[in-house]
Amino acid sequence: MDNILDERQEKFLNWLLVPQSHRVPSSQEKYAIQxxxxxxxxxxxxxxxxxxxEWERRVTDLQQSPERTQKIxxxxxxxxxxxxxxxxxxxxxxxxxxAPTQLHVEHSQKPSEISxxxxxxLIASVAxxxxxxxxxxxxx
Numbered sequence: 001m002d003n004i005l006d007e008r009q010e011k012f013l014n015w016l017l018v019p020q021s022h023r024v025p026s027s028q029e030k031y032a033i034q035x036x037x038x039x040x041x042x043x044x045x046x047x048x049x050x051x052x053x054e055w056e057r058r059v060t061d062l063q064q065s066p067e068r069t070q071k072i073x074x075x076x077x078x079x080x081x082x083x084x085x086x087x088x089x090x091x092x093x094x095x096x097x098x099a100p101t102q103l104h105v106e107h108s109q110k111p112s113e114i115s116x117x118x119x120x121x122l123i124a125s126v127a128x129x130x131x132x133x134x135x136x137x138x139x140x
Contacts (some may be wrong), residue, residue: 008035012042013051017058091119 005013015023015031025031034038045051062068073094080088092098114122 004054008037009045009051011035012037012045013055013058016046016055017062 003010011030012035020026023031025034028042029039029055032042073091075093076087076094080091089098
């Protein structure tokens, strides 16, 4: 795909893609001054459909980057080793090394008194919970 942005827009988009805490200059206002562009121009660019589409595409690419995921996992691992229990839990969940939460089902009837339909519904409920739990683990 040919570049859909001009050179100035491309430079601005690259600046936007840097995490806010690492941007130089640190604000959009300061960026506008440094680049000799009116700040309203930057705001207009951000609203243009082609600019927004390219911005969203690049953000998605960044979010799905294996390198970024690995950096996060490495950070969680390091914090876990320092004693951060929440980081340890998140790391173990993300790497599928944490046993799923045990589900305890209580029913007031004797097993022989449960109808087939009730049993099917109970099994379906537990299965649904397991599927949702696995989906959450994949998102981590």
